[in-house]
Amino acid sequence: MAAVVVVGAGGLGGPIALAVAAAGRPVIVVDDDVVELSNLHRQVQFTLADLGQPKAVALAARAGAGARAVVARFPALPDDLGPVAAIVDGSDDPPTKFAVAAWARARGVPAVIASALRYGGNVFAAGPTDACYACLFEAPPTEALGCGEAGVLGPVVGWVGGVAAAAVLDRLDGRGAGATIWVLDDLRRGGAARTLAIAPRVDCSCREAA
Amino acid sequence: MSWPRDRQVRYAHHVLLPDVGGRGQDRIGAATAVIDVDGRAGQLAALYLAAAGVGALALRGGAGPAPAQFPFADGPPTTIVDALAGAVRARNPEVVVRAAGPSEAGEATLRIPGDHAALPLADALARGCEAAARWLHACVVDEAR
Numbered sequence: 001m002a003a004v005v006v007v008g009a010g011g012l013g014g015p016i017a018l019a020v021a022a023a024g025r026p027v028i029v030v031d032d033d034v035v036e037l038s039n040l041h042r043q044v045q046f047t048l049a050d051l052g053q054p055k056a057v058a059l060a061a062r063a064g065a066g067a068r069a070v071v072a073r074f075p076a077l078p079d080d081l082g083p084v085a086a087i088v089d090g091s092d093d094p095p096t097k098f099a100v101a102a103w104a105r106a107r108g109v110p111a112v113i114a115s116a117l118r119y120g121g122n123v124f125a126a127g128p129t130d131a132c133y134a135c136l137f138e139a140p141p142t143e144a145l146g147c148g149e150a151g152v153l154g155p156v157v158g159w160v161g162g163v164a165a166a167a168v169l170d171r172l173d174g175r176g177a178g179a180t181i182w183v184l185d186d187l188r189r190g191g192a193a194r195t196l197a198i199a200p201r202v203d204c205s206c207r208e209a210a
Numbered sequence: 211m212s213w214p215r216d217r218q219v220r221y222a223h224h225v226l227l228p229d230v231g232g233r234g235q236d237r238i239g240a241a242t243a244v245i246d247v248d249g250r251a252g253q254l255a256a257l258y259l260a261a262a263g264v265g266a267l268a269l270r271g272g273a274g275p276a277p278a279q280f281p282f283a284d285g286p287p288t289t290i291v292d293a294l295a296g297a298v299r300a301r302n303p304e305v306v307v308r309a310a311g312p313s314e315a316g317e318a319t320l321r322i323p324g325d326h327a328a329l330p331l332a333d334a335l336a337r338g339c340e341a342a343a344r345w346l347h348a349c350v351v352d353e354a355r
Binding site: 015018019020021022023036037038040041042043044045046047048049062063064118119147148149150151152153154155156157158159161162163165166169184187188191 | 216219220221222223224225226227229230254255257258259261262263279281282284300301302303330331333334335336338339340342344346347
């Protein structure tokens with residue numbers, strides 16, 4: 001069975017990889033970071049015994065026999081990756097999100113891009129011919145706060161990660177079509193969950209390639 | 211804020227948050243979450259609240275066997291309560307895990323609608339963690355809690 005590549009083994013990548021693995025899909029976890037104490041308020045896939053270990057290795061071990069670790073920074077992937085069914089981004093880095101979306105489009109597989117910050121987040125999902133991530137967000141922001149600068153409430157990453165995992169599993173099971181974004185509003189303003197269909201942007205580079 | 215260095219590092223991403231800060235984190239640490247853990251979403255809510263530094267988890271239910279696919283437990287399958295207690299101990303040993311007393315009940319119990327033991331992990335994460343996040347935010351802003 002083709003694998004789901006999960007980029008980032010932290011607050012988002014952890015729940016995504018575990019939920020995809022629990023659904024019986026092989027997982028390839030890509031991350032070049034190590035487990036630190038400041039991760040443990042939200043990255044429940046790790047224990048105190050994992051401190052200092054490569055995140056990808058510790059997460060793949062917890063996800064079970066069908067999981068494989070790649071200790072690298074995306075897009076540095078090994079040549080023997082094998083068949084890939086979909087890719088999910090759980091990184092905390094906007095340029096990486098755009099790179100993951102472009103990688104998926106080039107390989108003709110679905111992409112799911114998850115983001116969380118402070119009290120909310122969003123999850124973007126698209127097939128390879130749908131509107132792309134850049135149709136919506138155009139380009140990586142020149143300045144963007146990450147969780148390390150702006151903070152994140154611990155369980156918010158599990159909330160967003162669960163929605164992202166469900167989104168990729170739906171795509172792989174033939175449910176869900178077209179580009180979609182789930183917006184999980186800031187909890188301080190009610191935390192509503194909104195689902196929006198995204199149409200292609202006429203001047204996006206993905207339309208020229210289509 | 212006169213916290214030990216480990217505590218400052220562990221909760222650094224919370225302390226940065228508007229509404230939380232050091233005072234809010236202290237309130238989380240002084241709070242007890244009463245949670246129904248018979249379903250998977252409740253179990254995940256409990257685990258994330260423990261990671262977030264809640265002072266104590268008072269568990270309702272959880273006498274049955276831990277689910278075979280509870281990926282946060284180490285060691286052989288056991289009861290839900292024992293698996294959760296072990297998982298919490300391995301992540302944040304300062305958190306007290308105990309059975310809820312008869313006086314800890316009613317409306318304060320965190321019970322997740324639609325939760326059950328066979329909920330797919332993705333759905334359990336989404337539901338349980340949303341509930342846990344709402345509980346935590348209420349904990350830091352609600353003076354009466």
